[in-house]
Amino acid sequence: MSITSTAAGPTTREAIAASARTMFAERGFTATSVRAIAAAAGADPALVIRHFGSKEQLFLEVLGPTRAPGPELEGPLAELGRTLVAYVLDPARDAERRAYATMVQASDNEAVRATLRTAARTSFIDRLTARLPGADAAVRAELIGAQIGGLMQAWPTIEPLLGAVGRARAVDLYGASVQALVDGSH
Secondary structure, eight states, X not given: OOOOOBXXXXXXXXXXXXXXXXXXXXHOSTTOOHHXXXXXXXXXXXXXXXXXXXXXXXXXXXXXXXXXXXXXXXXXXXXXXXXXXXXXXXXXGHHHHHHHHHHHHXXXXXXXXXXXXXXHIIIIIHHHHHHOOSTTHHHHHHHHHHHHHHHHHTXXXXXXXXXXXXXXXXXXXXXXXXXXXXXXXX
16 A cells, blocks of 8 residues: 655655655665665555656666756856866865766666766757857867766765865866867867
């Protein structure tokens, strides 16, 4: 029997989503089972599948890349590298960085990998390609995406460095590297 929404608590679907979000973020995709999610939500495992279709679909819904709008790509191209890095290193983006890292770790799953690639393309790469000048704009946009993705993935290892050198200095240094691709410098 499914729990319905009441003033006192969440629906079964909401409880499953909340449990899954926490467990996927803490344990990753592979180490999190449908049974464990259901148990944490106080639900039958069959309800996880009924509400979400599969573990992959649940994962993508609760942590998927479409949950965040992506970086702002407007503004002067001469500042875009620094703007993108500042966006990624913004302390308010911690949840997005963790969700991204969890998605990348789960990208050995075909459904997750395809969704991650599609989301990156539509929310960032295609938009960036349209902004960049030059015949090789699409290649440069892909490489910028790789640089930004790498920065997000490396967050746990570079966070202590930011305390040592300061966030502004890290934005300047890494931003210059990204800016070289924005500009198409040789």
